[in-house]
Amino acid sequence: MLQIRQLTLGPLQTNCYILGCEETLQCAIIDPAWNGRSIVEAAETDGWMISHILLTHSHFDHVGGLEEVKEVSGAPIFLHPDATEMLSGAPMSAAFFGVRMPSPPPPDDLLSEGQQLHVGKVDIKVILAPGHAPGHVAFYVPDYQVLFGGDVLFQGGIGRTDLPGGDYELLMQSISQKFLTLPDDTKVFPGHGPATSIEQERLYNPFVKQFGR
DSSP: OEEEEEEEETTTTEEEEEEEETTTOEEEEEOOOSOHHHHHHHHHHTTOEEEEEEOSOOOHHHHTTHHHHHHHHOOOEEEOGGGHHHHHTHHHHHHHTTOOOOOOOOOSEEOOTTOEEEETTEEEEEEEOOSSSTTOEEEEETTTTEEEEETSEETTEEOOOOSTTOOHHHHHHHIIIIITTSOTTOEEEESSSOOEEHHHHHHHOTTTGGGOO
């Protein structure tokens, strides 16, 4: 069975997720947003062993806790190659928002479109979904129809594209061709705000309704 715990952390209230396999007690940390030690403590309190650190993208608010999670857990970091440059520049980006963060470590493994990851016995598919940021990916768990979508699609909204590397047309292409092709009852866990579903956004999201069914 799959277990999911959401932690909302940091100056931009970013969602970090702990995805756990009940059978093996392995878990992945998805987007260690801030205060990495508190993330590790939450995982350990729930009885998990961290086996993966998965990054949807490398905006500073999604990696503020990366250094501590890596240091304490030793788990490998997974990131798309197109996001590595932005990862190294995350502290400078944070400074523009008036916050400080440690320099994040580099990835241990590079992700690719369609790649299959295994957290214990939970199978995860990597979906490349750029537009909000270079090398942005989503993590889809088909057996449970769960999508960790990062900052692509929100409840009633979409990711911003006015930051460096953003591209509105590319973002909308990612939404229409990668997200809306998933089953309607797929639950979407976004990088900010509450969880939603593909069907709910197809019906009510003003940015998405244009694509119909």
